[in-house]
Amino acid sequence: MAKTDTQFRDSFESKMKEMYPDTATKGTVSRPELLDVMKAMKTEKYPLWLMKNKVGRGLYAIDGGATPVIGNTALKAQPVKQESFKVDYSDISALIPKKDPNFVPFGNYADLENIIKSGIFYPAYISGPTGNGKSTMVEQICAKHKRPLIRVNLNMMTDEEQLIGSKTLEDGNVEIVEGPVLIAMRSGTALLLDEIDAGSANTLLCLQPILEGKPYYFKLKNEMIVPAEGFNIFATANTKGKGSDDGRYIGTNVLNEAFLERFAVTFEQEYPNAKIEVKIIKNLMETYGCLDAEFAETLVKWAEAIRRTFEDGGVDETITTRRMIHIVRAFAIFKNHQKAVELCCNRFDAATKAAFIDLFDKVANPQPEVVATPVETPKVEDEIPF
DSSP: HHHHHHHHHHHHHHHHHHHOOOHHHHHHHEEEHHHHHHOOOOHHOOOHHHTEEEETTTTEEOSSSSSSOBBOOOOOOOOOOOOOOOOTTGGGGSSSSOOOOOOOOOOOOHHHHHHHHHHOOEEEEEEOOSSSSSSHHHHHHHHHOOOOOOEEOOOOOOOHHHEEEEEETEEEEEEEEEOOOHHHHHHHHHHEEEEEGGGGGHHHHHHHHHHHOOEEEETTTEEOOOOOTTEEEEEEEEESSSSOSTTTTOOOHHHHHHHHHHHSSEEOOOOOOHHHHHHHHHHHHTTTTTTOOOHHHHHHHHHHHHHHHTTTTSSOOOHHHHHHHHHHHHHHOOHHHHHHHHHTTTTTTTTHHHHHHHHHHHHOOOOOOOOOOOOOOOOOOHSOOO
16 A cells, blocks of 8 residues: 555544544444545545445444445444443533434425524424434434434423422432533533423423523522523424324323414424335345345335325324334344234234235235226127118
């Protein structure tokens, strides 16, 4: 290797570790990450020594990392062992979500990315059916741009103290512990309020001044907290805060109109189209080493047929993108299409399960169309001779 090549390699890997320190622990680097490093170095020269060690779709092994591709089969890299840790809020880099190599942008991704990149305080409410990637979308945008994120799941038992802060005993002393909302405000972190329509309408009113982007008076410390630059609030829900009339989302509440009005914009997130869903399924199959393109296409066609029937009122249940991901994982474990579908349809009642499995069989094994032989119609004068 020439000296200039060695210098380029050393400088490239140094920049890569600087921009993406987790590559050393993962043992892999993704194509988008490589392109980001190239852009930062202002070079069009590709790191070919890395790109030869392909271990998955758009995923490459670094020295001492994952096992490279052998033949046409991508061997899975060993998963990175993650351990629990106590968050040190003086170093919020620990709150940056991990990139998901299987994630495929769709829907409102570009608009939400613009909001996060802008740095402008602009609270956004994201509504849509269950299992279509609303929360994951926010997480992956923050992961891409290395923005810290605090995610809080709400329910009827969530109270103001859990969100804002409370007094507690530690080692016999009374301590004031700040909640995730104040931590996000102080550190300039994005705050994701997941399943916000499951929270109590009265409890959520404590967020109204915060949703205006104004300083918040924290009475326990007699302190006025000014939100740091970068702080923003995103909320996800299956409803638009008006409750669930059809009973599908039991536990959701009718939210206060003044509270909802403080969200600058509402996004309506639907399921991804067929092309995107096929890509999501194939990416996941590649990760688990069970790529089956025909099965992926069949799953998406099956889910689309069920969703159309659901929208027309023919069935009371539907197949979500999350449910198909469950099926792919079951297929990776049991290596059987039918068993994977049946196991993941067991959550439905007997009649719905039987209908879904029967439809899957028909989609997976379509019957050839019977073409009727045309019958020649006799002329009238031939029918009634005189």
